[in-house]
Amino acid sequence: MIQPHHVAHWYPTAAYLYILWLDAxxxxxxxxxxxxxxxxxxLRHHRRPQAAQQAAHRWGLRxxxxxxxxxxxxxxxxxxGHTAVVQLxxxxxxxxxxxxxxxxxxxxxxxxxxxxxxxxxxxRSPGHCARFALAPSLEDGxxxxxAHRGGAAAPACGHVPVLDAALAHAMPxxxxxxxxxxxxxxxxxxxxxxxxLREVGEGLFGADxxxxxxxxxxxxxxxxxxxxRGDALMRGGYRRLAQLSPLEKGRxxxxxxxx
Numbered sequence: 001m002i003q004p005h006h007v008a009h010w011y012p013t014a015a016y017l018y019i020l021w022l023d024a025x026x027x028x029x030x031x032x033x034x035x036x037x038x039x040x041x042x043l044r045h046h047r048r049p050q051a052a053q054q055a056a057h058r059w060g061l062r063x064x065x066x067x068x069x070x071x072x073x074x075x076x077x078x079x080x081g082h083t084a085v086v087q088l089x090x091x092x093x094x095x096x097x098x099x100x101x102x103x104x105x106x107x108x109x110x111x112x113x114x115x116x117x118x119x120x121x122x123x124r125s126p127g128h129c130a131r132f133a134l135a136p137s138l139e140d141g142x143x144x145x146x147a148h149r150g151g152a153a154a155p156a157c158g159h160v161p162v163l164d165a166a167l168a169h170a171m172p173x174x175x176x177x178x179x180x181x182x183x184x185x186x187x188x189x190x191x192x193x194x195x196x197l198r199e200v201g202e203g204l205f206g207a208d209x210x211x212x213x214x215x216x217x218x219x220x221x222x223x224x225x226x227x228x229r230g231d232a233l234m235r236g237g238y239r240r241l242a243q244l245s246p247l248e249k250g251r252x253x254x255x256x257x258x259x
Contacts, residue, residue: 010189011203018072019182020175023129025078026071027181028241031233032059033067033074034188042067060244062117075113077120078242080133085120086146089135094143101144187223188230197223 022030032038038059045051046064056064062077091098103110108125121132138144183204190200201210201223209219236247 016182016186020178024241028238029071029076031238035234039067085131087133088146091143091145098143103140184226184230187226
């Protein structure tokens with residue numbers, strides 16, 4: 001049976017249901033915020049701007065973000081480069097049917113983030129998450145031109161608000177992939193809390209499912225893979241989700257010496 005000290009934190013699967021609706025950047029944050037060294041950097045440096053910026057860059061962020069905040073409330077400012085972020089600029093030579101930046105017509109819950117360098121808009125609705133880098137001169141009601149990083153232009157919008165097209169581009173994650181992330185994060189939290197593999201299996205799949213736990217196969221192997229996957233994503237694999245360059249060999253390993 002699950003020990004009482006494990007239950008409160010990670011055992012209720014319902015606490016992880018929000019994971020099913022996260023995009024790749026939000027998932028990257030969920031793995032990063034669990035890294036013990038990142039949490040230590042936050043405690044040491046977040047009140048010291050220069051040190052905080054240097055620490056943040058090591059993790060692929062412009063600024064340190066509070067690891068106590070999950071992806072529903074956090075505003076991590078990732079270093080630039082992710083192709084999911086659409087850049088919006090005033091259209092200097094708009095056609096008569098130009099798309100218009102209409103902030104209040106954006107569907108979903110909207111969040112604005114300024115990281116000291118630029119303004120980012122995040123729009124979330126069930127199954128969708130759209131992210132935009134807003135030009136400083138862009139104002140509500142202006143004709144807008146938009147593009148993806150790397151020179152790939154976003155789809156033409158016609159009379160439809162530009163953000164509708166971008167939301168259509170941000171398709172929901174396939175359910176099997178989303179469920180994999182939910183189970184991986186739950187298993188990661190369980191192991192960080194000290195749970196055994198069997199306790200992880202019981203928490204994720206129920207007591208009946210672990211009845212033949214001592215056979216080295218099936219569910220036991222699945223749980224082991226989830227635990228390994230979660231640890232790997234936390235210790236640098238999250239950078240692939242955020243489209244950041246890979247970690248240098250040996251950085252952030254458990255036996256690496258910190259400066």
